[in-house]
Amino acid sequence: MTARLQNTTVIRGGQAILNGATLDCAPGQLTAFCGPNGAGKTTALSVLTGALIPDRGEAMLGGHPMRDLSPLVLARQRAVVSQVSRLGFPFQVHEVVAMGRAPHHGTSGQKHDHGIVRCAIQAMDLLPLAERNYLTLSGGERQRTNIARALAQIWDSPPSGATRWLFLDEPTAALDLKYQISLMRKLQVFAKEGWGIVAVLHDLQLVKDYADHVVLFKGGGIVGSGSASDMLADASIHATFDLDAPYSLA
């Protein structure tokens, strides 16, 4: 049961920022969206998460059209880490992470939720910061907090047995090298457990080292999709990013 875009077009200001994109992301895999700025990666991700309704075509999750899934059912099986966080109130880190449990309110016990919040905090190495004010954190620490919130949201398998999906938009952008690598490793582990993971990533070295599947975007369309080694061949990168100098990954 995949996450799928079918011939999806999104028009903004008279321009197709995503133009007839069709793609499949498989569960159990870490899929990376790569491509130049403005290529349509974030737009494609937003349609996949259900945040954006496309002007044409549609998104499917686990075989269901996105519009048939109620927001709550969706929230119990897929989590989203967005590029920017708009939180402007002084919550403590554990409170922010606990907000990820909101869709389970009433169906999950309080003690169970506390346990999950703790696991998610541990997974993002936030234990020493658990009672810190979110607004006093650095960009990278905030990012780890938001990822922990998303993990807490889908930590349990849904009762339906549906695949859990984690969508991340540039999750490594604010992270230092150590946490970039540690995050990618963790995403790999979650993928091995059967989660479907889709991330917009700019660091091609990380993509090459950790992604199972790569989708290349350019100018609102998909120009390639396949294994990391195929998609990240020198010639392919050169063409996708319009580089004017030779480039090659380690």
Added chain:
Amino acid sequence: MTASDTPLGQTEVFGVRRAKRGRLVLIGSSGFAVVGIILAVVVGPFAISFEDLLAVILRRIGLIDGTELSQVKIGVIENIRLPRAVLAVLVGASLGIAGAAMQGFFRNPLADPGLIGVSAGGALAAVAVIVLGGAALAGFTQALGAFALPLAAFLGALLTVGLIYQVSSLEGRVIVATMLLAGVAANALAFSGIGYLTFLADDAQLRDLTFWTLGSLGGATWSRVLPAATMMIVAIVGLLTLARPMNSLLLGESDASTLGVDVERVKRRAAILTALGVGAATAVCGIINFVGLVVPHLVRLMTGPDHRYVLPGSALLGAALVLFSDLVARMAVVPAELPLGVVTAAIGAPFFFWLLLRDKRREGLG
């Protein structure tokens, strides 16, 4: 065993101190409010003791026959002081919780129903009903009876909330400076309307209008309090149920919707219930500024921003603040009375300055 199914044996819970403080704040504010109610009944030019109050309550519920109580005492307690205290509780609770909800709705701690013109919008509509109720709006007042005034104020307040939100929000984000400036404009517009209607008013209506701009709990009787009280209770209870989705909303609208929150529905409800509370409060006692600003701030300073504490805490502390402010208003210049709005503004305006200074030192507005 897999990484995401780690056993959940750990029982240490984070934020225990904050949660404990949150409960303490709720208990403490309730205590303040109860003391406030007792003082509101006992203190005044006509001497009444705590025992008198107890006896009147026990007599009412039929536990004693209370023959030793004078009719005058019973009358003063039951028909003058108690309705005023009940009104103070409801008005304070409504304004406090409405302020907290509006700050969540606008995702900004400076959004106060008075500051952004919501109270004034409600007041304008209420004044229109008073002045034009016999003429242009006769149908409206006849159809709704005692509810005409608070309902009109509700509609005026709701219209203002909608207007300010439309003007100051862009793709789900609120621009704070625009919100405050739009509030200045809304206030100016509403007061120009009130001023115009004041010119049209006859002498009897003028006496009714004098208390609008400064706010007062004077003249509270059960029959006047009841319609607005029902609306305020609906607003308070309704807003309390929004605590969880409003927490999610603080993450931003798109993040909240990925958590399964129906953002538009929560926003609509919050706006309607806030307008209901502010409108009803304004209809019975005029414009009372700053309660909605000061109270949620104080509560948040003590409990943190979790709406499960901020909303009930603001209702309780708001009730206490208005009870004590009204006490000051009644006793400061005996035998005359200060308008309640004068007292709350004297407390609230310096507090607002302090907030602005603090925010400037931190990072500036917005």
